[in-house]
Amino acid sequence: MTNKFISIEGIAKRYPGASGATTTVFENLWLSMARGEFCCVIGHSGCGKTTVLNILAGLDAPSEGVVIVDGQAISGTSLDRAVIFQSHALLPWRTVLGNVAYAVSSKWRKWDRARVKAHAQTFIDLVGLTGSEHKRPSELSGGMKQRVGIARALSITPKMMLMDEPFSALDALTRGTLQDEVRRICLETGQTAFMITHDVDEAIYLADKIFLMTNGPGAVLAEVVENPLPRDRGRTDLHRHPLYYALRNHIIDFLVTRSKTFTAETPDHDPRNVPVVHIAKPGLTIASNGDEPRQTWTPGTNPGLTA
Amino acid sequence: MTTSSLRLRAGLVSIALLAAFLGVWHLATRSTGTVATMSPEYAKLMGLTATQGKSAMPGPLDVGAKLWEHLRRPFYDNGPNDKGLGIQLGYSIARVGMGYLLAVLVAIPLGFLIGMSPLLSKALDPFIQVLKPISPLAWMPLALYTIKDSSISAIFVIFICSIWPMLLNTVFGVASVRKEWINVARTLEVGTLRRAFTVILPAAAPTILTGMRISIGIAWLVIVAAEMLVGGTGIGYFVWNEWNNLSITNVIIAILLIGVVGMLLDQILARFTRMVTFPE
Numbered sequence: 001m002t003n004k005f006i007s008i009e010g011i012a013k014r015y016p017g018a019s020g021a022t023t024t025v026f027e028n029l030w031l032s033m034a035r036g037e038f039c040c041v042i043g044h045s046g047c048g049k050t051t052v053l054n055i056l057a058g059l060d061a062p063s064e065g066v067v068i069v070d071g072q073a074i075s076g077t078s079l080d081r082a083v084i085f086q087s088h089a090l091l092p093w094r095t096v097l098g099n100v101a102y103a104v105s106s107k108w109r110k111w112d113r114a115r116v117k118a119h120a121q122t123f124i125d126l127v128g129l130t131g132s133e134h135k136r137p138s139e140l141s142g143g144m145k146q147r148v149g150i151a152r153a154l155s156i157t158p159k160m161m162l163m164d165e166p167f168s169a170l171d172a173l174t175r176g177t178l179q180d181e182v183r184r185i186c187l188e189t190g191q192t193a194f195m196i197t198h199d200v201d202e203a204i205y206l207a208d209k210i211f212l213m214t215n216g217p218g219a220v221l222a223e224v225v226e227n228p229l230p231r232d233r234g235r236t237d238l239h240r241h242p243l244y245y246a247l248r249n250h251i252i253d254f255l256v257t258r259s260k261t262f263t264a265e266t267p268d269h270d271p272r273n274v275p276v277v278h279i280a281k282p283g284l285t286i287a288s289n290g291d292e293p294r295q296t297w298t299p300g301t302n303p304g305l306t307a
Numbered sequence: 308m309t310t311s312s313l314r315l316r317a318g319l320v321s322i323a324l325l326a327a328f329l330g331v332w333h334l335a336t337r338s339t340g341t342v343a344t345m346s347p348e349y350a351k352l353m354g355l356t357a358t359q360g361k362s363a364m365p366g367p368l369d370v371g372a373k374l375w376e377h378l379r380r381p382f383y384d385n386g387p388n389d390k391g392l393g394i395q396l397g398y399s400i401a402r403v404g405m406g407y408l409l410a411v412l413v414a415i416p417l418g419f420l421i422g423m424s425p426l427l428s429k430a431l432d433p434f435i436q437v438l439k440p441i442s443p444l445a446w447m448p449l450a451l452y453t454i455k456d457s458s459i460s461a462i463f464v465i466f467i468c469s470i471w472p473m474l475l476n477t478v479f480g481v482a483s484v485r486k487e488w489i490n491v492a493r494t495l496e497v498g499t500l501r502r503a504f505t506v507i508l509p510a511a512a513p514t515i516l517t518g519m520r521i522s523i524g525i526a527w528l529v530i531v532a533a534e535m536l537v538g539g540t541g542i543g544y545f546v547w548n549e550w551n552n553l554s555i556t557n558v559i560i561a562i563l564l565i566g567v568v569g570m571l572l573d574q575i576l577a578r579f580t581r582m583v584t585f586p587e
């Protein structure tokens with residue numbers, strides 16, 4: 001890998017379990033992302049996705065290993081890494097403008113009120129909340145609250161955005177609109193994004209790379225799936241792309257069966273060189289991290305299983 | 308039914324209940340006419356109670372007349388045992404205000420420290436658990452002995468009784484601030500002091516104010532008893548003094564005013580609580 005903007009190097013997370021034993025959520029986890037890349041993580045509940053995101057954010061410390069961002073090991077949180085929380089986490093006693101301005105004034109402490117307000121307003125306009133600046137979070141719909149969360153994260157012009165199932169609590173229509181907006185904003189600003197999702201279509205629409213995690217405890221990063229769809233994909237004609245179903249089936253197969261059996265079926269899995277899956281017509285190539293083709297596979301069969 | 312009509316009807320029922328209470332009170336305490344024939348000297352000695360069947364308990368009209376007298380001259384001062392009710396209430400409110408303010412100044416910063424530090428929270432818990440259930444009046448002899456000033460001792464008793472609800476509510480409010488709000492501040496690299504003022508204080512404010520409201524109620528309960536003990540001035544002393552004068556009318560008036568002032572204090576704190584409460 002040449003262009004490692006973010007590099008997670010051998011992290012583990014352990015919790016003290018019952019009677020002195022320790023539970024390992026995951027260990028020896030390696031993962032990297034390039035600058036400007038949009039990555040989604042998919043895995044079942046409890047496999048440790050939020051834990052990885054919190055470690056990336058600096059909200060949680062790994063039991064072992066390091067996270068390197070832009071050439072430097074992180075220690076704690078940073079204004080360079082903005083988080084969009086699943087529960088939006090707006091401060092309910094502040095207005096929309098107040099919530100965004102809080103972030104802005106935290107980043108630029110010397111700015112005067114007018115400058116903070118003007119900067120915050122730009123981002124409120126960007127997420128389409130013009131006119132609602134003086135509303136309190138309790139007066140907003142779920143989708144609007146999440147827009148404020150997005151505006152707050154973007155307003156500090158971070159180097160990367162971390163999103164923990166940001167749209168899972170929204171209805172399908174609102175979710176679609178917000179996906180469009182996040183995609184547009186990330187493409188326009190060249191944001192590096194790391195997003196946890198349960199929604200396979202959301203991952204296919206948004207991600208350049210999809211990380212597949214096996215079930216916990218002792219979860220591993222099983223595969224990195226490269227999205228074969230063009231960058232200028234549209235949400236409505238996604239399913240017409242010739243590789244859409246191959247990609248979708250691959251991910252769903254993983255979630256339905258291989259996420260449970262992967263560890264047992266793949267004893268020689270090397271967490272430092274997680275296979276990168278290229279889905280290409282007519283077949284699917286699994287290459288190692290060094291990009292040497294290891295296995296070619298035609299849609300319809302299952303790459304990880306022999307039977 | 309609309310709320311306004313419900314309020315109207317509730318108001319009417321309240322007035323009816325008050326009227327019924329005053330009526331029963333009046334009937335129960337009215338004069339029953341001359342009950343016995345006795346020699347004029349004896350009758351003079353016995354007073355109206357015996358001669359005209361007048362009840363020892365004053366009726367609402369007596370109390371009303373006396374109340375009107377007090378309200379017309381609330382601030383007269385004819386020496387230590389004869390001061391206007393306004394002055395007596397003023398002394399009590401001043402003592403409560405001082406003791407309460409001192410308690411706020413101690414309880415809220417201390418509560419913040421304890422709430423933010425699990426170590427301090429565990430270390431101080433046994434002390435708080437033991438000190439909290441002590442009746443504030445039990446401190447009085449100790450206070451009088453060490454402070455040697457009855458008025459300051461009363462303030463100390465108010466301080467000690469109002470500190471616990473505020474302290475415990477501040478600790479609880481601070482310790483139970485939603486983790487996600489703290490995380491927002493952490494991801495924005497907000498320093499500890501700014502975090503305390505911009506996230507923890509507003510988030511815990513409704514809980515803290517609830518504690519302060521409980522405290523002011525307790526302080527107002529305790530001041531009456533404390534002033535009965537230390538004497539000199541205040542509405543509690545007034546009640547005790549009028550009991551010694553056998554002026555039940557004045558005792559009833561004092562009871563009424565204690566209730567009204569207590570309600571006003573509670574309403575003030577309730578208003579502050581509403582101001583800091585945020586809808587989620």
Ligand SMILES: Nc1ncnc2c1ncn2[C@@H]1O[C@H](COP(=O)(O)OP(=O)(O)O)[C@@H](O)[C@H]1O
Pocket residue numbers: 015025043044045046047048049050051052216
């Ligand atoms: N404080 C904790 N103590 C013990 N176990 C924890 C703690 N926090 C999380 N876990 C465990 O870590 C695992 C991963 O949690 P999480 O990262 O939230 O999963 P996900 O986001 O993938 O659903 C879960 O099995 C959970 O039980």
Ligand SMILES: [Mg+2]
Pocket residue numbers: 049050
């Ligand atoms: Mg999670």
